[in-house]
Amino acid sequence: MAGLPDTATLERALDLAARAPSAQNSQPWRWRVSREGVHLYANRSRQLGDTDSDRRDVLLSCGAVLDHCVVAFAAQGWQSRLRRFPGADRDHLALIEVIEAPATEPSRELAVAIPHRRADRRRYRADPIPPGTLELLAVRAARRQATLAVVPASRWARRDDDVVLRYGGDGAGADSPHGDDGVLLVLGTEADDDESRLRAGETLSRLLLSATALGLASCPLTLPLKQIRDRLALAAEVFDGDAYPQALIRLGHAPTDGDPLPAVERLSVADTTSWDSGLR
Numbered sequence: 001m002a003g004l005p006d007t008a009t010l011e012r013a014l015d016l017a018a019r020a021p022s023a024q025n026s027q028p029w030r031w032r033v034s035r036e037g038v039h040l041y042a043n044r045s046r047q048l049g050d051t052d053s054d055r056r057d058v059l060l061s062c063g064a065v066l067d068h069c070v071v072a073f074a075a076q077g078w079q080s081r082l083r084r085f086p087g088a089d090r091d092h093l094a095l096i097e098v099i100e101a102p103a104t105e106p107s108r109e110l111a112v113a114i115p116h117r118r119a120d121r122r123r124y125r126a127d128p129i130p131p132g133t134l135e136l137l138a139v140r141a142a143r144r145q146a147t148l149a150v151v152p153a154s155r156w157a158r159r160d161d162d163v164v165l166r167y168g169g170d171g172a173g174a175d176s177p178h179g180d181d182g183v184l185l186v187l188g189t190e191a192d193d194d195e196s197r198l199r200a201g202e203t204l205s206r207l208l209l210s211a212t213a214l215g216l217a218s219c220p221l222t223l224p225l226k227q228i229r230d231r232l233a234l235a236a237e238v239f240d241g242d243a244y245p246q247a248l249i250r251l252g253h254a255p256t257d258g259d260p261l262p263a264v265e266r267l268s269v270a271d272t273t274s275w276d277s278g279l280r
């Protein structure tokens with residue numbers, strides 16, 4: 001049955017969606033609930049700077065919250081149809097229209113993963129990633145018209161809590177110790193326009209939640225892509241220049257010693273959401 005879920009369902013979905021990762025936890029989004037559905041807008045006042053990579057971060061983060069919201073609806077028995085960039089306003093990123101549909105087991109698993117996912121910046125354990133995992137993630141990316149590739153181990157290093165790429169710039173010297181046992185993945189898209197970036201954020205969300213559901217630790221990263229030269233060199237090496245790197249994901253096994261990572265604070269649903277009159 002088409003229609004809008006009740007307020008409690010909507011608020012639960014938006015509350016769960018708010019757990020989405022965003023660049024420096026900027027949460028650069030706004031929601032509006034109308035009779036048509038749930039609208040997502042970029043909140044430029046929360047953009048971190050004015051470079052192209054700052055604009056990219058907004059779209060990636062909004063894509064991640066959009067997909068988290070879709071997952072949260074699906075787990076509550078509401079299937080989403082997305083209309084991306086539905087109007088003339090370029091900051092009006094999506095309209096989510098929902099219809100009632102039984103929740104599926106995969107959607108429940110992903111929704112259960114949402115509160116457990118963290119940007120895990122720690123050193124990962126030495127255990128190898130189970131066979132098939134990277135293939136599964138690559139298939140999930142490909143289904144969403146994105147390309148996932150492994151960054152060669154010689155091309156990156158973990159330095160303090162950050163990852164640095166080693167393409168000759170600030171690259172930490174190609175012979176310094178690797179210092180980390182996870183893998184670094186790069187998510188690429190064929191085009192580099194706003195819609196591709198939004199969709200890349202959606203895919204990023206899906207891959208991170210899949211990793212959490214599989215019991216793996218992960219950290220999304222875009223800071224290492226801010227150097228245009230590194231981004232281009234990475235694209236040339238791993239994508240033959242046919243795709244644009246949008247985000248990196250470090251993936252591995254969380255350390256067994258040490259406390260679980262605490263959840264990072266989020267804005268409340270009330271802070272980010274407006275309701276058209278008569279809807280609340």
Ligand SMILES: Cc1cc2nc3c(=O)[nH]c(=O)nc-3n(C[C@H](O)[C@H](O)[C@H](O)COP(=O)(O)O)c2cc1C
Nearest residue numbers: 021022023024025060061118119220221222223264
């Ligand atoms: C588009 C995007 C870019 C990010 N870039 C980085 C990064 O370069 N380095 C980093 O340590 N974390 C990065 N993060 C992770 C965020 O800092 C993290 O999601 C946020 O602080 C909230 O924490 P949580 O994911 O543990 O809930 C990024 C996340 C997103 C969505």
